[in-house]
Amino acid sequence: MIEFLSRRLVAALVTLVLATVVVFAVVEVLPGDPALVMLGTDARPDTLAALRAQYGFDQPLSVRYFHWIGGLLRFDLGASHAYGTPVAKLIGDRLAVTLPLAGLALGWALLVAVPLGVFAAWRHGRASDWGVRGFTQIGISIPNFWFGIVLVLIFAVTWQIFPAGGFPGWAQDAPRSLLSLVLPAVALSLSEIAILTRVTRSALLDTLREDYVRTARAKGASEGRVLFGHALRNALIPVTTVAGLIAGFLVAGAVIIESVFRLPGVGQLVYDSINNRDLAVIKNVVILFTILVLAVNLLVDLAYALLDPRPRVTA
């Protein structure tokens, strides 16, 4: 077990180091001059040059790379060029929105998808199975921003149960903050519910065809015991994998939903900093995402090991 985990940990660290090089290179080749973005179309060449020197944009690439890595190692992410505030504070503030949002969306998706998938597998081939499959087809096809707008029109504009958007802040108004995440989480989770339902259903169907399930049935185990006691645990392995992938997507990919619901989340921060060429913010957020995805993958590996003893031995 320890060897398995340490091997995974080393692999994650190597990935991280490679990621810093790639991220730095990509951010540096982005067309656009941050000084020009800040000073606009009336800026004089001397003013632009002075600003570039002030922010160190005129330094060689290698110096800037190691300066950044040095900062990362000291947990010093530097300051945003656009806002002037420390990057760590910016990201921290945004994660306070994005992580709960992703958590809610994933939690809700699992809560709906797993029972629905089990139900569909249990009713395999019957009308209710077709119903569930039809629903997943629709769920995957509907763009989440459109669904978000519809939810706002129904639940915020017409009925006014939920806020139409915005985020008051946990410290200012925690209940309202939680409430303002509900519609975006529902909008965000629709396609994830569809995907997870399908994965649960097909994984469970596969498992139900296994010999040991037939043995269990032959021994006279009840349908409930076969389904929940024998099959579901093994069927959950692919579900966990997909849920892990989705978690990474939910943290990084909520840009449009954040925009529809006016949530100051990490996705919006990345979008804005790309538009502002706020290089310090882009680099650090992308690396943070990399770390998050690597961490989620490690957790998924760990979950495998708990659900299924084989990887511990063979991996």
Next chain:
Amino acid sequence: MEALHRRRLLGAAGAVATVGLFGPDVWAQAKDRLVIGMSLEPPVLDPTKNAAAAIRELTCPSVYESLGRIDRTGAVGPGLAASWTVSTDGKEYTFKLRSGVKFHDGEALDASVVKFSLDRLFAPGSTVPAKSLYTDIGKVEAVDSTTVKITLKSPNSYLLYNLSLGDAGIMHPKSAATNDKHPVGTGPFVFQGRKEGDSVSFAKFSGYRDAAAIKLNSVIFKVVKDPSAQVNALLAGDVDTFPGFQAPELVARLRKDARFAVVVGTTEGEVILATNNGKKPFNDLKVRQAMAHAINRKDLIEAESGFGTPIGSHFPPHNKAYIDLTGTYPFDIAKGKALLAEAGYPNGFDASLKLPPVGYAQRAGEVLASQLGKIGIKVAITQLQWPQWLSEVFKEHNYDLTVVAHTEANDLDRYARDGYYWNYNSPAFKAKWREVVEATDFARRDELLKECQRIIARDAVNGFLYQLAKIGVWKKELVGMWENSPTPSVDLTGVHWKA
């Protein structure tokens, strides 16, 4: 109040339990609180550090005031300076400051503070974005505690206007360095806090010299970028107004709602088909004239849902020096084709159209591509992000055509600049513009401005399309919002809720 009741009822119909605790923010309707929606977020909160218009909208003149003040008609009146005199040669300006003006942190305004602020604008190492507006200034002197004398290197008839812009907002030496995060000025509103990506809040400055004129106790600027989210924010009551609503296609929806007033006014934004005059075949006057004949402004304005006023030169129609030059090269496809053939392109040519990521440019771009296609110019559209547009089009001049709005006031001077991105070089215009800048008589200046408009219209430097409209949306009970947008600012003096 009617809206409030209705909202409560609907909330109750939806879910009784949520109304008391989590119902919509009823305080948005309180009589001294205003929530203003903005399409763009200001990066820092200091106009001397960044060129973004949103900074000026939020902080000028609410936080930073200038020597003069631009009123809702675009005219300059007294600001922090109560009065001024100009020498007959137009090179010496003497400002008499108001007395008793205090900064939000309690510091007093005097001539030395003004000198400090103005010196920063044109100092050799200064990184102020609008520095070029102030480089005619030779020196600034504090004559006594309330008198400031500015001596120019050469006369500049726009100096007073430029000194009234937010760019020349008066800052105190003590707070200037931290104004980007914590703005401190002499204006009617004190910075309370900001949530990056979300909102910036202000409260009334009790020490303001004319505190009785300020009716709002609390002002919150909320950033809502997505147009449909803007409409939802208004409908749900989260935002009271969008002074500059950016989605003309959604205005009909708001006009139908009895709670809102939709007020259409003017801006200083000329939307042009900027043309690279330094590049073949656009360096040929006949080609540019052909393009001008191919442009049908009516269709372009229709694409903006009818918002906008046609222009025939680079000048706003509401300005009193404006002349209508839309007939210089009237819409005439046959004539356009003939001119193109005369120029040696009977079969037309290929051209690139690089568009910035703004709604009006996207809409106009599609229409223009089809209009130019009718005289044989095959236009390929490329979408750019702003930073790319700034580097590729604006700085490197690596483009044929682009669509952009020039939103600064008095921006005809761009046609006199060397190396500006459309590469227009006309000694006649430059000489005329010099006269405009050095004019000491404003009536004479207006005549010169008319001649300037004619020169660039005749030269068909760019495709002159239409003047952007300012679409203001606010609750009907809100009084005093500006109908027009003579400068990028949201002046809240006198704005209040109907009792």
